[in-house]
Amino acid sequence: MNKPVYIKKVEAVDTQFNLKDGAGSDAIHTTPVYAYAVCKIHTDKNVEGTGLAFTLGTGNALVCQAINYLAKHIEGKEINELMSDFGSTYKAMADDPNFRWLGPHKGVVHLALASVVNACFDLWAKSKGVPLWKLLVDLSPEAIVRTLDFSYCEDVLTPQEAIDLINQNNLGISERIPIVGEGYPGYDTSVGWFNYSDEQVAANVKKAMDNGFTAMKLKVGSADSARDIRRAEMLRSLAGDEATIMFDANQQWNLPQAIAICKELEKLNPLWVEEPTHPDDVNAHVTLAKEVPVKIALGEHVPNKVIFKNFLQSGCMSFNQVDAVRVGGVSEFILISLLSRKYNIPVVPHVGDMGQIHQHLVLFNHITLNHPVVFLEHIPHLQDYFKHPVRIEGGKYITPMEPGLSSDLKL
Amino acid sequence: MNKPVYIKKVEAVDTQFNLKDGAGSDAIHTTPVYAYAVCKIHTDKNVEGTGLAFTLGTGNALVCQAINYLAKHIEGKEINELMSDFGSTYKAMADDPNFRWLGPHKGVVHLALASVVNACFDLWAKSKGVPLWKLLVDLSPEAIVRTLDFSYCEDVLTPQEAIDLINQNNLGISERIPIVGEGYPGYDTSVGWFNYSDEQVAANVKKAMDNGFTAMKLKVGSADSARDIRRAEMLRSLAGDEATIMFDANQQWNLPQAIAICKELEKLNPLWVEEPTHPDDVNAHVTLAKEVPVKIALGEHVPNKVIFKNFLQSGCMSFNQVDAVRVGGVSEFILISLLSRKYNIPVVPHVGDMGQIHQHLVLFNHITLNHPVVFLEHIPHLQDYFKHPVRIEGGKYITPMEPGLSSDLKL
Numbered sequence: 021m022n023k024p025v026y027i028k029k030v031e032a033v034d035t036q037f038n039l040k041d042g043a044g045s046d047a048i049h050t051t052p053v054y055a056y057a058v059c060k061i062h063t064d065k066n067v068e069g070t071g072l073a074f075t076l077g078t079g080n081a082l083v084c085q086a087i088n089y090l091a092k093h094i095e096g097k098e099i100n101e102l103m104s105d106f107g108s109t110y111k112a113m114a115d116d117p118n119f120r121w122l123g124p125h126k127g128v129v130h131l132a133l134a135s136v137v138n139a140c141f142d143l144w145a146k147s148k149g150v151p152l153w154k155l156l157v158d159l160s161p162e163a164i165v166r167t168l169d170f171s172y173c174e175d176v177l178t179p180q181e182a183i184d185l186i187n188q189n190n191l192g193i194s195e196r197i198p199i200v201g202e203g204y205p206g207y208d209t210s211v212g213w214f215n216y217s218d219e220q221v222a223a224n225v226k227k228a229m230d231n232g233f234t235a236m237k238l239k240v241g242s243a244d245s246a247r248d249i250r251r252a253e254m255l256r257s258l259a260g261d262e263a264t265i266m267f268d269a270n271q272q273w274n275l276p277q278a279i280a281i282c283k284e285l286e287k288l289n290p291l292w293v294e295e296p297t298h299p300d301d302v303n304a305h306v307t308l309a310k311e312v313p314v315k316i317a318l319g320e321h322v323p324n325k326v327i328f329k330n331f332l333q334s335g336c337m338s339f340n341q342v343d344a345v346r347v348g349g350v351s352e353f354i355l356i357s358l359l360s361r362k363y364n365i366p367v368v369p370h371v372g373d374m375g376q377i378h379q380h381l382v383l384f385n386h387i388t389l390n391h392p393v394v395f396l397e398h399i400p401h402l403q404d405y406f407k408h409p410v411r412i413e414g415g416k417y418i419t420p421m422e423p424g425l426s427s428d429l430k431l
Numbered sequence: 432m433n434k435p436v437y438i439k440k441v442e443a444v445d446t447q448f449n450l451k452d453g454a455g456s457d458a459i460h461t462t463p464v465y466a467y468a469v470c471k472i473h474t475d476k477n478v479e480g481t482g483l484a485f486t487l488g489t490g491n492a493l494v495c496q497a498i499n500y501l502a503k504h505i506e507g508k509e510i511n512e513l514m515s516d517f518g519s520t521y522k523a524m525a526d527d528p529n530f531r532w533l534g535p536h537k538g539v540v541h542l543a544l545a546s547v548v549n550a551c552f553d554l555w556a557k558s559k560g561v562p563l564w565k566l567l568v569d570l571s572p573e574a575i576v577r578t579l580d581f582s583y584c585e586d587v588l589t590p591q592e593a594i595d596l597i598n599q600n601n602l603g604i605s606e607r608i609p610i611v612g613e614g615y616p617g618y619d620t621s622v623g624w625f626n627y628s629d630e631q632v633a634a635n636v637k638k639a640m641d642n643g644f645t646a647m648k649l650k651v652g653s654a655d656s657a658r659d660i661r662r663a664e665m666l667r668s669l670a671g672d673e674a675t676i677m678f679d680a681n682q683q684w685n686l687p688q689a690i691a692i693c694k695e696l697e698k699l700n701p702l703w704v705e706e707p708t709h710p711d712d713v714n715a716h717v718t719l720a721k722e723v724p725v726k727i728a729l730g731e732h733v734p735n736k737v738i739f740k741n742f743l744q745s746g747c748m749s750f751n752q753v754d755a756v757r758v759g760g761v762s763e764f765i766l767i768s769l770l771s772r773k774y775n776i777p778v779v780p781h782v783g784d785m786g787q788i789h790q791h792l793v794l795f796n797h798i799t800l801n802h803p804v805v806f807l808e809h810i811p812h813l814q815d816y817f818k819h820p821v822r823i824e825g826g827k828y829i830t831p832m833e834p835g836l837s838s839d840l841k842l
Contacts, residue, residue, distance in 0.1 A: 127538015
């Protein structure tokens with residue numbers, strides 16, 4: 021039995037980090053400031069919950085204010101009791117009448133929800149003294165489902181179907197557990213930020229390969245598409261034919277542009293092209309996937325389960341990059357992972373959290389939901405700011421053992 | 432020649448209105464507080480611009496803060512110069528790097544954009560001393576197009592195609608101009624708010640018909656669908672077979688529920704069923720339209736041109752309820768009206784502005800874009816708060832002649 025832990029006070033903290041020398045730059049965001057809208061839960065015991073939502077720049081302050089408002093939904097609650105039926109609280113927050121016309125389920129208010137939800141899961145895991153991946157893997161299918169809000173997804177997945185899906189995959193679980201000891205493979209996003217010079221990209225590719233990474237990503241989306249092609253060819257040449265490479269346009273192209281340039285990029289055999297156009301434009305992605313034999317990845321700007329459902333139904337999404345600090349936290353991440361499992365689309369998270377939380381979630385997705393092991397994005401730029409930064413050896417994430425979501429910052 | 436008018440200072444005002452006795456209630460929002468995030472533009476002359484964005488409740492304060500941030504994009508500018516290439520400024524605000532990860536193009540930051548954009552159009556019209564409808568009708572096709580941002584819509588509509596579309600419809604313009612003198616027909620939303628008793632609905636129907644309205648709307652989406660059916664039958668019976676009636680579920684149903692109840696409601700021959708399910712769920716609307724021969728209206732919660740484009744392409748939207756105080760202001764409203772014209776879907780705006788601005792925009796849509804005259808929603812609850820409240824006689828909006836967007840509040 022765990023001792024009861026009561027939520028006394030919820031506090032939002034606006035945390036921003038300047039990046040150096042072109043790190044984090046893409047075709048749309050040329051001088052990014054990484055920002056976390058942090059939700060801190062203070063309790064009556066010697067334990068705190070930390071939640072993150074990821075944004076860029078000064079707008080982050082708006083998310084923090086929205087966190088302060090949502091706090092009333094959880095203040096005074098006992099954490100284990102709260103989490104035993106968290107789907108109801110999630111729905112109450114997501115549909116709060118004072119916020120619903122600011123969405124619904126998108127933008128500032130939904131990012132605030134992400135941070136609050138993540139803080140609740142963090143506190144829950146800490147109150148049990150276990151890392152998130154272990155907490156989730158040990159939950160019964162029914163207990164998992166009670167943390168989720170299935171509203172507007174029942175046409176493709178009911179709570180009972182979710183339970184059945186988990187139970188069906190229970191058989192092979194002992195074969196998947198060893199991933200905990202082996203570590204989950206990573207890929208290196210940071211070789212090819214948009215503003216990096218060719219020389220720097222070349223040096224980074226060598227370093228990544230020396231560090232054991234076999235997969236890496238290049239930012240594209242230049243006004244001059246010749247630059248994109250030249251750098252993409254350079255990456256393929258440097259990394260070799262055996263390496264896995266991906267290209268990321270960060271929404272820079274409209275559909276006609278995306279079709280034209282993807283026809284060129286496709287010749288270099290990338291695993292995927294990421295965010296080729298506007299993330300709300302399901303139809304444009306469907307057309308692109310029909311016109312060009314290129315696999316499409318997206319998710320960091322897909323705001324909620326409903327639009328993910330549409331992408332999955334449409335057949336145009338080859339890799340699902342849902343991010344637990346961009347949708348409604350761990351709860352909506354799990355629901356979207358279940359949807360994605362139903363459609364047999366792998367989940368390869370975007371890591372607004374720098375992988376801190378997602379290193380737990382990809383283990384759960386593999387062990388419990390039987391998602392395939394692909395790899396987890398790695399971005400090192402904020403390592404110094406986390407209390408328990410991710411550890412990567414030989415290109416693999418070492419399984420975290422500290423209690424919670426590993427998202428505590430040195431604030 | 433107009434005298435130059437320089438924008439000196441931009442101020443956001445959080446304005447909220449309690450409604451009485453069940454007015455404004457729907458299946459999702461049972462005790463609404465109507466709210467405007469007002470953008471006030473102060474100038475170096477004796478003229479001010481007023482912009483509105485519409486939300487519900489305390490979250491409105493977040494939109495006001497976002498307005499204060501966006502202000503830097505227009506402060507110091509001369510209004511006629513600004514509007515001569517407003518599409519560029521629109522795009523700069525919509526893609527502001529400090530806000531873009533809070534959307535893109537949705538939620539709090541996009542509502543703030545709406546208010547700023549509307550204030551610019553208001554100031555522009557006032558600086559010329561003309562009502563918005565006249566300003567727009569008198570613009571050249573090229574000048575209209577320069578106020579718009581076509582990003583991510585070029586696959587279905589380029590700026591040149593928009594110019595051609597307007598020119599093609601120029602021929603019949605003299606036949607459409609008389610609508611200015613005749614007035615644009617309205618319909619009455621306020622007969623059937625969700626919390627109104629049967630008796631009150633009956634009294635309101637009689638009053639609406641006595642006032643010349645031939646079209647009216649009932650809120651549905653009860654937990655008990657028998658209540659919906661009973662009240663829908665009552666409305667049809669009270670209004671008579673000749674009357675136009677519509678049902679509005681305000682997103683209350685998931686897809687299976689929507690299919691089941693729309694099969695019943697359809698028997699009463701409504702013009703449309705409004706917001707049957709989640710406004711992001713294009714696929715669900717497509718399935719509903721296939722399963723049930725009912726026409727679907729939505730738009731008040733469709734955040735931007737990209738998702739409108741998807742709805743129009745899908746063929747499931749029979750009435751486009753885009754709202755200029757819910758998308759990116761007059762600019763994005765016009766762009767979406769152009770898209771809708773291309774797909775031959777009538778624009779029947781939702782009126783978060785209580786019809787103040789939309790009474791101008793439906794005239795422009797009819798006269799210049801050759802959209803058909805349907806009718807414009809009428810909601811009377813905030814009439815006392817506007818300086819120039821809409822005037823309705825015999826069920827028709829009397830064309831406004833005051834300069835600007837008619838959206839000045841008695842603040």
